[in-house]
Amino acid sequence: MCYKSSSMKIAITGFSNSGKTTIFNAITGQRLETAVYPSVGGEPHLAVVGVPDERVDRLSAIFKPKKTTYATVDYIDYIGLTRGDQKQNAKVHALIKDADALLLVVRVFEDPAVMHPLGGADPLRDLRSLEAELVLGDFLLVEKRLEGIEESIKKGRKEKVSEAERTVLLKCRDCLEGERPLRELPLDPEELKAIRHLEFLSIKPEVVLFNVAEDEAGGAKTEALIQAASGILRERTAVFAMSGKIEMELAQLAPEEQKAFLEDLKIEEPALNRLIRISYGLLDLMSFFTAGEDEVKAWTIKKDTPAPRAAGKIHSDIEKGFIRAEVIAYDDFIVKSGGSMAEARKLGLLRLEGRDYLVRDGDIINFRFNI
Numbered sequence: 303m304c305y306k307s308s309s310m311k312i313a314i315t316g317f318s319n320s321g322k323t324t325i326f327n328a329i330t331g332q333r334l335e336t337a338v339y340p341s342v343g344g345e346p347h348l349a350v351v352g353v354p355d356e357r358v359d360r361l362s363a364i365f366k367p368k369k370t371t372y373a374t375v376d377y378i379d380y381i382g383l384t385r386g387d388q389k390q391n392a393k394v395h396a397l398i399k400d401a402d403a404l405l406l407v408v409r410v411f412e413d414p415a416v417m418h419p420l421g422g423a424d425p426l427r428d429l430r431s432l433e434a435e436l437v438l439g440d441f442l443l444v445e446k447r448l449e450g451i452e453e454s455i456k457k458g459r460k461e462k463v464s465e466a467e468r469t470v471l472l473k474c475r476d477c478l479e480g481e482r483p484l485r486e487l488p489l490d491p492e493e494l495k496a497i498r499h500l501e502f503l504s505i506k507p508e509v510v511l512f513n514v515a516e517d518e519a520g521g522a523k524t525e526a527l528i529q530a531a532s533g534i535l536r537e538r539t540a541v542f543a544m545s546g547k548i549e550m551e552l553a554q555l556a557p558e559e560q561k562a563f564l565e566d567l568k569i570e571e572p573a574l575n576r577l578i579r580i581s582y583g584l585l586d587l588m589s590f591f592t593a594g595e596d597e598v599k600a601w602t603i604k605k606d607t608p609a610p611r612a613a614g615k616i617h618s619d620i621e622k623g624f625i626r627a628e629v630i631a632y633d634d635f636i637v638k639s640g641g642s643m644a645e646a647r648k649l650g651l652l653r654l655e656g657r658d659y660l661v662r663d664g665d666i667i668n669f670r671f672n673i
């Protein structure tokens with residue numbers, strides 16, 4: 303099984319029956335079946351999801367374009383991890399190893415009708431075990447790779463041995479043996495490059511999502527849980543809690559019904575939107591915008607992308623023929639020029655930036671180019 307796509311990908315994982323497919327349904331608005339027994343196989347679920355962004359909504363209201371396009375992220379949902387079953391977990395690993403981040407679903411809700419693979423609800427134990435499974439999977443991968451390297455050395459096949467890789471792998475082994483995920487190991491870009499081909503799981507940024515009971519999303523118990531989890535996790539992680547079930551039901555309502563529902567509960571937006579934005583932020587991504595009569599669109603780039611490369615996202619011709627970028631920050635556009643480009647021009651708020659300009663989150667850009 304193989305799944306390739308050029309866009310950023312987040313894999314939903316966790317133990318079985320933690321609510322992964324429920325969350326996937328919430329994120330994607332789909333209605334895939336969820337069951338009280340664990341899934342053991344089948345095809346993974348995939349979906350491309352727009353990142354909710356009120357700046358895009360606002361620009362769209364101003365420009366009234368024919369089309370409005372949000373930034374997107376791909377989500378995968380697959381079978382769960384199993385405690386102590388490396389063979390089963392290797393299947394999961396193989397499918398999600400090329401994801402850019404993990405969304406780890408941890409069950410908090412209690413429901414005797416829904417089998418709990420570890421016996422009963424204990425979210426912190428589950429979080430620790432999940433982390434341990436990811437660490438163990440990577441450890442086995444490191445061992446296997448080191449053995450392969452030793453073998454090549456013994457057979458005198460020097461061309462197959464990268465000393466740089468071996469040195470990093472030894473560091474990785476130490477870290478994993480200390481029961482810490484690889485995302486906590488400080489590695490420079492060269493070192494990261496040497497091991498990238500191994501596609502470790504514990505090196506990926508991670509959002510831990512506590513799937514709490516319907517009435518507990520904002521409660522004190524949940525707060526305490528988030529606090530405790532923050533003590534277990536360190537680098538490049540975020541912790542979040544919501545009720546998968548409620549968010550799924552909400553996502554399946556028509557837009558007007560959804561609005562009424564949120565107003566009734568005095569909630570500004572679904573918790574889900576925040577979750578999607580947090581995940582997007584953890585990928586070190588940001589958005590710039592193009593805005594006109596035809597389309598208002600959010601484009602996804604990595605932080606610190608120079609203007610010509612950002613232009614290349616739109617079209618390679620624009621990158622090749624790049625002359626300048628005409629830029630205004632979203633806040634300046636809305637606040638200082640009241641949402642009018644003519645006014646912005648009059649006030650001198652549009653900047654002309656050259657090849658070295660690093661695009662910032664929220665820049666509204668018009669590229670000048672020549673082909």
Ligand SMILES: Nc1nc2c(ncn2[C@@H]2O[C@H](COP(=O)(O)OP(=O)(O)OP(=O)(O)O)[C@@H](O)[C@H]2O)c(=O)[nH]1
Pocket residue numbers: 317318319320321322323324325335336337338339340341342380381382411412413416513514515516545546547548
């Ligand atoms: N009471 C309650 N039940 C939930 C909640 N979230 C999920 N469930 C139920 O738990 C069961 C499993 O949910 P799924 O979303 O299929 O869980 P999963 O993690 O995808 O399970 P596998 O794919 O089998 O690993 C279903 O019966 C859901 O209705 C929740 O927040 N509260």
Ligand SMILES: [Mg+2]
Pocket residue numbers: 322323324341379380381
């Ligand atoms: Mg499922």
